[in-house]
Amino acid sequence: MEQIETAPRPRPKQAGKREQTKQQNRQIILDAARTVFAENGYGATTVRDIIRATPLASGTFYNYFQSKEEVYQAMQDETALAIRPRLREAREKAGSVEEFISATFQTFFEFVLRDDVDVRAIRHNADITRMRVDTPEVIAGFDELREDIEKAIARGLFPPVDADYLMAAIVGVAFEVSERMVRRAAPDAAVAANFATALFLGGIRALPHEGVGSATA
Amino acid sequence: MEQIETAPRPRPKQAGKREQTKQQNRQIILDAARTVFAENGYGATTVRDIIRATPLASGTFYNYFQSKEEVYQAMQDETALAIRPRLREAREKAGSVEEFISATFQTFFEFVLRDDVDVRAIRHNADITRMRVDTPEVIAGFDELREDIEKAIARGLFPPVDADYLMAAIVGVAFEVSERMVRRAAPDAAVAANFATALFLGGIRALPHEGVGSATA
DNA sequence: CTAGGAAGTTGACGGCGCGTCACCGATCTG
DNA sequence: CAGATCGGTGACGCGCCGTCAACTTCCTAG
Numbered sequence: 001m002e003q004i005e006t007a008p009r010p011r012p013k014q015a016g017k018r019e020q021t022k023q024q025n026r027q028i029i030l031d032a033a034r035t036v037f038a039e040n041g042y043g044a045t046t047v048r049d050i051i052r053a054t055p056l057a058s059g060t061f062y063n064y065f066q067s068k069e070e071v072y073q074a075m076q077d078e079t080a081l082a083i084r085p086r087l088r089e090a091r092e093k094a095g096s097v098e099e100f101i102s103a104t105f106q107t108f109f110e111f112v113l114r115d116d117v118d119v120r121a122i123r124h125n126a127d128i129t130r131m132r133v134d135t136p137e138v139i140a141g142f143d144e145l146r147e148d149i150e151k152a153i154a155r156g157l158f159p160p161v162d163a164d165y166l167m168a169a170i171v172g173v174a175f176e177v178s179e180r181m182v183r184r185a186a187p188d189a190a191v192a193a194n195f196a197t198a199l200f201l202g203g204i205r206a207l208p209h210e211g212v213g214s215a216t217a
Numbered sequence: 218m219e220q221i222e223t224a225p226r227p228r229p230k231q232a233g234k235r236e237q238t239k240q241q242n243r244q245i246i247l248d249a250a251r252t253v254f255a256e257n258g259y260g261a262t263t264v265r266d267i268i269r270a271t272p273l274a275s276g277t278f279y280n281y282f283q284s285k286e287e288v289y290q291a292m293q294d295e296t297a298l299a300i301r302p303r304l305r306e307a308r309e310k311a312g313s314v315e316e317f318i319s320a321t322f323q324t325f326f327e328f329v330l331r332d333d334v335d336v337r338a339i340r341h342n343a344d345i346t347r348m349r350v351d352t353p354e355v356i357a358g359f360d361e362l363r364e365d366i367e368k369a370i371a372r373g374l375f376p377p378v379d380a381d382y383l384m385a386a387i388v389g390v391a392f393e394v395s396e397r398m399v400r401r402a403a404p405d406a407a408v409a410a411n412f413a414t415a416l417f418l419g420g421i422r423a424l425p426h427e428g429v430g431s432a433t434a
Numbered sequence: 435c436t437a438g439g440a441a442g443t444t445g446a447c448g449g450c451g452c453g454t455c456a457c458c459g460a461t462c463t464g
Numbered sequence: 465c466a467g468a469t470c471g472g473t474g475a476c477g478c479g480c481c482g483t484c485a486a487c488t489t490c491c492t493a494g
Contacts, residue, residue: 018461019343019469025472042288048451057473062453069260097421162425165412168393177382195382202420204314207378207432235441235490242443265480274444347484440491453478462468 073135080137105196109189112178295353322413326406329395
């Protein structure tokens with residue numbers, strides 16, 4: 001597994017030019033797609049639009065992706081891969097239900113506010129108001145959450161509940177509340193996280209009360 | 218506003234043939250679309266596929282819908298309009314937080330299991346694993362839920378919480394848990410509703426415990 | 435009952451996006 | 465340096481797109 005120092009000096013690290021160009025082209029296409037999606041909306045965008053925003057030929061595009069859906073998938077996967085380690089890490093440290101839930105939501109909402117800016121722009125689809133795509137990497141993130149819940153149950157941190165439904169509930173609240181959050185005048189990840197956390201810890205009655213000083217815009 | 222009995226006998230009720238044909242054609246297209254979407258998946262379907270599944274000409278299609286997206290929207294709207302009155306009615310009767318939440322989830326999950334069968338079939342999109350479309354009528358349903366929550370708060374039924382986020386949380390859990398529910402070997406609306414209700418009433422700790430007799434498959 | 439007009443249907447058409455593939459230049463290997 | 469391989473290129477044929485002039489059907493006023 002260990003590479004012994006027999007490689008030529010000039011470039012002691014990576015592969016040949018072929019490989020370089022490949023990764024470069026892939027990134028060129030992804031970047032172009034991001035721009036075009038943001039400009040035209042996902043629905044109105046054609047593969048040709050993406051190609052045109054690129055110095056490459058049409059045939060080259062199809063060496064990398066089969067369709068605009070696949071490009072979008074790749075973008076989603078990138079996002080999922082970016083946030084998953086943060087979520088895992090946050091949950092790993094948790095010593096209680098409170099910390100587990102709080103860390104999950106806090107991390108998620110913060111990520112949405114910071115990194116998801118351009119991704120959100122894509123959503124202004126032509127006719128379709130909204131769209132959520134669960135790519136393999138996104139689904140893997142869901143599975144990780146369920147695993148973490150199961151582990152937490154095994155450790156006695158959580159009561160022995162239906163881990164699958166609990167995962168679904170957390171995911172549902174995370175996505176749906178974040179959708180609302182970003183539409184607010186002054187989006188605040190902490191407010192959203194507090195709301196979701198209180199809900200999961202104590203139900204509706206435990207939610208922060210409004211109009212009593214801790215109001216939310 | 219009242220129509221006086223001056224109309225000719227033969228057909229004392231409705232409008233001319235033009236109007237009849239129009240409604241008929243619209244329905245022909247919607248039915249054809251349902252079939253084609255279910256067979257090919259939404260993504261792979263073209264407007265031409267829908268037209269071909271119809272005795273109509275291509276130009277006629279465009280007299281009724283602009284695109285396959287619009288057809289799908291119309292289908293979603295139909296569904297939303299079917300369930301919304303049931304949800305409203307269920308919530309109207311509620312005399313407590315418990316009833317409000319329980320009735321909402323129970324009604325929703327039952328509807329998904331019973332009426333949503335073919336709609337679910339549509340979702341096996343080509344590349345995209347999943348897709349949710351919020352049409353105007355669907356969004357109106359969300360607004361109704363928020364209104365009902367606000368009314369419940371005004372009545373003192375609910376504590377004064379953030380109605381917008383609470384609505385989002387309920388919607389998120391409803392959609393996400395129902396997605397899981399229908400994938401189970403023996404989908405059970407009552408189990409799902411109990412889970413969601415307990416979560417909203419008392420948080421994670423209030424959820425039904427598993428492996429203690431009341432297990433969930 | 436009929437004539438003229440309004441409404442709606444038809445299908446052929448030009449335009450374009452689709453995915454492919456034969457060709458060719460660039461890179462790698464011995 | 466020569467041969468082999470890899471991957472980029474862009475023109476091509478196909479089918480879908482939305483349109484629109486011609487036509488048929490229905491409505492209505494006289």
